[in-house]
Amino acid sequence: MKTKQEIQLQKNMKRNRRKMKLRNDIDAWILMLPMVIILYLFVWRPTVLGGVWSFFRMKAYSVGEFCGFANYKIVLSHTQFLPMLWNTVQYVLWSIAIGFLPPLVIAIMVNEMVHFKSGFRVLIYLPTVIPGIAAMLMWYFMYYPDNTGLLNMLLAKLGVEPYIWLNDPKFAKLGIVIYSTWKAFPGTMLLYFAALQGVSAELYEAALIDGASSFKRFWNVTRPAIEGLLLLNIVRQIISVFQIMEAPMAMTGGGPNGASTPLSLQLYNYGFNSGGKGTGQAMALGVIIFLILIVFTIFYFWLNRKVEDRH
Amino acid sequence: MKKFRNKQAGILCFSDLKTARGKTLYWFFFAVLCLTCVITVFPAIWTVLTSFKETQEIYEAFSIFPRNLSWDIIVKRISESWQVLQLSDEIVNTIVLSLGNLAFKIVVCGFGGYVLSKLKPTGTKLIFTLVVWTMMMPGQIRMVPNYISWLHFPFASDNPMGANLLDTYWPMWLGAGGDTFAVLLFKNAFDGLSNSYVEAAKLDGCSNYGVFFKIMLPLAMPIIIYESIGVLSGAWSDFFTPLLVLDKNVVVPLRIYRLQGDSSTQMNTYFMALVFASIPPFIIFAVFQKRIMGGINIGGVKG
Numbered sequence: 101m102k103t104k105q106e107i108q109l110q111k112n113m114k115r116n117r118r119k120m121k122l123r124n125d126i127d128a129w130i131l132m133l134p135m136v137i138i139l140y141l142f143v144w145r146p147t148v149l150g151g152v153w154s155f156f157r158m159k160a161y162s163v164g165e166f167c168g169f170a171n172y173k174i175v176l177s178h179t180q181f182l183p184m185l186w187n188t189v190q191y192v193l194w195s196i197a198i199g200f201l202p203p204l205v206i207a208i209m210v211n212e213m214v215h216f217k218s219g220f221r222v223l224i225y226l227p228t229v230i231p232g233i234a235a236m237l238m239w240y241f242m243y244y245p246d247n248t249g250l251l252n253m254l255l256a257k258l259g260v261e262p263y264i265w266l267n268d269p270k271f272a273k274l275g276i277v278i279y280s281t282w283k284a285f286p287g288t289m290l291l292y293f294a295a296l297q298g299v300s301a302e303l304y305e306a307a308l309i310d311g312a313s314s315f316k317r318f319w320n321v322t323r324p325a326i327e328g329l330l331l332l333n334i335v336r337q338i339i340s341v342f343q344i345m346e347a348p349m350a351m352t353g354g355g356p357n358g359a360s361t362p363l364s365l366q367l368y369n370y371g372f373n374s375g376g377k378g379t380g381q382a383m384a385l386g387v388i389i390f391l392i393l394i395v396f397t398i399f400y401f402w403l404n405r406k407v408e409d410r411h
Numbered sequence: 412m413k414k415f416r417n418k419q420a421g422i423l424c425f426s427d428l429k430t431a432r433g434k435t436l437y438w439f440f441f442a443v444l445c446l447t448c449v450i451t452v453f454p455a456i457w458t459v460l461t462s463f464k465e466t467q468e469i470y471e472a473f474s475i476f477p478r479n480l481s482w483d484i485i486v487k488r489i490s491e492s493w494q495v496l497q498l499s500d501e502i503v504n505t506i507v508l509s510l511g512n513l514a515f516k517i518v519v520c521g522f523g524g525y526v527l528s529k530l531k532p533t534g535t536k537l538i539f540t541l542v543v544w545t546m547m548m549p550g551q552i553r554m555v556p557n558y559i560s561w562l563h564f565p566f567a568s569d570n571p572m573g574a575n576l577l578d579t580y581w582p583m584w585l586g587a588g589g590d591t592f593a594v595l596l597f598k599n600a601f602d603g604l605s606n607s608y609v610e611a612a613k614l615d616g617c618s619n620y621g622v623f624f625k626i627m628l629p630l631a632m633p634i635i636i637y638e639s640i641g642v643l644s645g646a647w648s649d650f651f652t653p654l655l656v657l658d659k660n661v662v663v664p665l666r667i668y669r670l671q672g673d674s675s676t677q678m679n680t681y682f683m684a685l686v687f688a689s690i691p692p693f694i695i696f697a698v699f700q701k702r703i704m705g706g707i708n709i710g711g712v713k714g
Contacts, residue, residue, distance in 0.1 A: 234689050
């Protein structure tokens with residue numbers, strides 16, 4: 101049997117706890133409020149509105165009347181839509197083809213070094229330090245079609261005729277991907293490097309005692325430790341390269357003849373380079389890009405959970 | 412080769428390095444890394460060297476090294492280009508922009524990440540799910556709606572009450588605050604700090620705010636510094652949002668972008684502009700080199 105006093109005490113404690121919880125909630129929400137407001141104003145609301153307004157006729161930057169799928173029709177029936185989609189896919193494929201392995205290989209090599217290890221790291225990291233726009237224009241001049249460009253200078257030294265580089269519709273995308281790989285791989289390399297350093301040396305020693313060769317040690321000790329990170333990174337790379345815009349914008353302007361225009365750059369042109377006529381189409385194209393990427397996003401989260409579960 | 416003896420066991424080990432095969436492999440790695448360094452560093456060196464050339468020389472000589480290079484020429488080229496480019500206003504503007512970005516990122520994303528990680532009020536789950544999902548969403552879909560809301564802040568349609576944010580730094584500052592990736596980065600950092608700090612401080616009568624400012628914030632300093640480096644150098648690199656927003660009071664990256672269409676600028680001055688634009692991030696890098704290279708593992712984002 102509980103006495104009256106004990107019951108009263110329990111009630112008080114419960115009330116106190118509820119009070120504490122309320123106090124905690126209020127404090128927490130006050131601290132979180134700026135984030136929620138800004139995310140609402142500049143991330144969540146525009147995402148929803150972008151979807152909704154893609155069905156409206158826009159007058160420059162104000163909303164007109166509902167027009168169904170008219171904007172989508174204009175975007176999809178643009179003669180260059182499929183070529184631009186293919187351009188975007190090519191950007192992704194090229195960047196995976198030439199940009200996926202180098203950071204991993206370099207990270208592994210740096211990790212094995214005993215000479216000049218930190219020197220290598222700093223020198224290789226350099227492209228990441230140069231601001232994006234300066235690096236883009238630097239490469240623009242390296243690719244310069246006459247002999248003032250660095251690459252043609254080197255070709256001339258070898259006695260080869262100058263090449264037009266970015267003016268060649270076949271090379272333009274690859275050229276941009278080479279630049280962006282140069283710019284981005286050191287950051288990824290550092291990420292892998294950190295993961296490699298997390299692999300305990302004891303594991304390697306144990307493998308060594310078992311007589312495992314270098315390759316076996318790589319395959320059975322190194323690989324499992326970084327596999328998850330690699331998979332996540334490849335999906336992240338697909339998602340981010342699919343949205344490539346600034347590099348083509350600054351390096352080729354989408355040319356020659358639209359040969360290096362990705363969907364995102366077309367969206368920018370609709371939205372800000374069409375004299376206000378294409379804002380509706382810009383949002384429709386945004387939704388199309390969104391629908392394509394949502395597949396990869398869902399895959400990314402699924403993968404992320406798998407990787408987390410394993411560790 | 413004394414150094415080999417101290418080598419930690421890895422894909423290559425001390426015992427491998429005694430064999431010819433192991434040695435070859437090691438020095439092959441070394442050569443590949445040297446080559447990589449050439450690839451990463453050479454474009455930058457070429458840019459600097461070209462900026463020291465005379466314009467005439469760029470169009471005629473086609474050589475990588477300037478014909479004549481002396482301390483006097485370098486000083487002359489730098490001062491000449493500076494006179495032509497007049498970047499001082501832009502540099503001040505960029506510093507203002509980057510400091511604003513930093514304040515917004517730390518206050519908005521840092522506080523948000525802390526609340527999501529430690530205080531977890533009612534509604535956390537919903538907010539967290541929204542943050543995670545919007546992190547991976549393409550920004551393109553928001554581009555035009557965001558522009559419209561800058562024209563009529565805080566409304567999203569042409570409401571006459573709204574303020575026009577064009578030609579101010581607010582769009583960039585607010586954008587820096589709305590970085591869901593940073594929110595998750597901070598949340599993960601706070602997740603790594605033990606809850607017992609919070610409980611102990613609370614038992615001692617510390618308020619929620621006290622716990623945050625006196626205990627959690629100092630403990631989270633590494634991640635804050637890491638994020639700050641990114642934000643401060645990012646402002647020297649981002650030209651896209653400024654391109655949409657700024658007309659007067661431009662920042663350095665936008666000025667550089669606009670130089671491309673400006674045929675009145677001499678080639679060597681142009682290259683010098685690229686060099687000038689890279690100096691501030693290099694200073695930031697030099698100061699925080701150890702922190703950056705330490706590499707905080709931000710690989711997997713916990714969803």
